[in-house]
Amino acid sequence: MKWKVSLLKANAWAAKVDVDFTLQQYAYGSSKPTKLAIPSSQVTFATVDLASSAFKQLALKARGLYDNTPTLSGLSNTALDVMFDWHRIKYCMVLTNATVNMIEEQKYLAAPATMETLYRKLRQDRMLSDKDASAKTPRITLCMFLYVPEEPEDDDVQEVQQSQCVSTRKSTTASSHRQKRKRSPTASPERLPPPMRYQSSYRSRQSATAPILEYKTFKMKRATCTVSKTADIQMNYSEEQEEIMIAKGWQAHVKAGKPYQGYLGQGLTKFVFCGRYNNKDCAIVQCKSVRATEAENIVDLEGEYQTLHLSQVDDLPRMKWNISTAFIGKLTEKLPDAPGKDEPDSRSLIFSVFMVLPLLPSGALCREVKFSGSKEVGLNPDSLGCAVDAYAHHIAVDSMYEVVISDIQGIITPDCTIILFDPQSHMAQGDSGYWDHGRSAITKFLKSHKCNKHCRALGLDTELPPLSNTNRKGPLHISFED
Structure with missing residues (x-):
């Protein structure tokens, strides 16, 4: 023994x-x-x-x-x-x-x-x-x-x-x-020269030889939105005229594919580039002109903006969506006409409506993670990913299975806060944006999602889909503790 x-x-x-x-x-x-x-x-x-x-x-x-x-x-x-x-x-x-x-x-x-x-x-x-x-x-x-x-x-x-x-x-x-394998006689290591600054893997900083970024100033009016506890969305349009600065010449660097001189990146349908509002740097989002008209640009941006607000759950202080200070901007002045087919487009703005978002945190200690796809349900093996999967389940239950949040991705900061961005949603009516696949995507989520320890701790595994269609347009925003 x-x-x-x-x-x-x-x-x-x-x-x-x-x-x-x-x-x-x-x-x-x-x-x-x-x-x-x-x-x-x-x-x-x-x-x-x-x-x-x-x-x-x-x-x-x-x-x-x-x-x-x-x-x-x-x-x-x-x-x-x-x-x-x-x-x-x-x-x-x-x-x-x-x-x-x-x-x-x-x-x-x-x-x-x-x-x-x-x-x-x-x-x-x-x-x-x-x-x-x-x-x-x-x-x-x-x-x-x-x-x-x-x-x-x-x-x-x-x-x-x-x-x-x-x-x-x-x-x-x-x-x-x-001095290998010998003990140092001093109480601290030798003072080293200052290290070079870290260059983010997903948003490069400007090099020392890059020209200073120039901006063009535009007049605009802001639109924000509020979401009630019953998921009703109210768009609020301001009558106050304000100014916003948009980076010049960013379109010249799109083909290179790397963030440079105001160009930050692009997705399948949108460009992201630099702006300044109230003396703070921000990200400007617009649809690509080859994939959207002026009217489609407005619909897509407002749909994404509203999805960001519908996705936010205030009871999760360590998991936030990138919506603080975000708004929809609309120019009060006419944009220059688009150039000819074979001419380069040097305009700072493609359309008169744009979305303004806070810049995402970056640096050596920030980690970018994708938790689910547009059509793929998150089945993450790690504890943090399981918490995000439980959050997605909560939204489905909270909306009485009328809404599923998809394409969840985010930045994990050094203090272990997750800042989520660029979500998509599937709603029973299928009208939240071009990405919305309606009830078929909701049904797929219900069949594919596997409850984890966080789901079980919240009692989500005991919830069943309602027998009737409630025609609800978004989450009820019920607390995790209710």
Whole structure:
């Protein structure tokens, strides 16, 4: 019996690795770090977790703690994206108050290294503190050093920084080979040159050599909408004339297929490009002229705008649709005529009606995920995806099976908030937009959806479709707790 108990204890001991960490920050140009007013935190990982994935999670956790500390505000999102890029953080083993050892990414974290192999190698190389090495449960105590980047004021400054960055890295690499497996005599890693800013994988920033983005100002009136608890949609048209700025020349970069000079991207039927409203950047959405007329553009944009509002459930503060400050704009002035068939279109706006949306968050710590398709029901295996699938089920039940939200996709931010965007809907009447496949799509959802633990916790698995058609036009917006 004793050997069985010992074996169980050994298996339990080896099943997880605790990581304790504190944060210190180098101000730009400083040679000494400052300890941040954030308490020491602990994250527990399974021994089978990839070390690289675990350290990415550590960076996300650190970013969340940093963002939730009011006294640390002041840096731009771009600077924070760079500072919390997990590749650029220096992870150091705390040995004593005067000694740390830096964990080299290629040596210790590169795949297929797991948390178990990382811990064993750190122990083998005598990188662990005596306290960690003798702990009953595998534990790693880290100090994460953050580097505040400088945002260059002009092209020349950035070119100098880039050249310094290359040359210094070479010397630092050589030095690390000479000191391999030796303990550092200092309490913090060497101050490195400022890293280059992260370039988002789905919305590239402008290069240092790109010309300054120019805008054209238009006069317009706004339209917003409100949704009642019975899902009645009311469009509200303002009589106040306002101004909006639209990027010039963005159409010239559509064929290249990459975000550049005001062009942000495109879908099957729409373009997205840059604008400014009330001194804030925003995204402008319009249908493509080859796929829609002026009237069809209005119908599609208003349909998508109303679907965004119908999809919002206020009881989910960590899952939001990208509708804050969104509106439909309509010009009060006449647009120039479209060019001839073989002539390039250089107009900033294609139609007189457009949709204005907040820019989606981007950066190294934001992750874009597609949870379901236009016709494909979401069957996500992970916990977060299961929560979104349960949300889709809730909307179906909430509307008494008259509405299904589809094509659900979103951005997962560092604080684990999901910002959803660009939804489609299928309604019993089939009139929410060109994408709406009516009752056939609703029936497919009911047949294909598989209830998960979140559905069962909410009691959604006990709900049955009504016997009669209620002809409801949207969700009732019943609370998750009702």
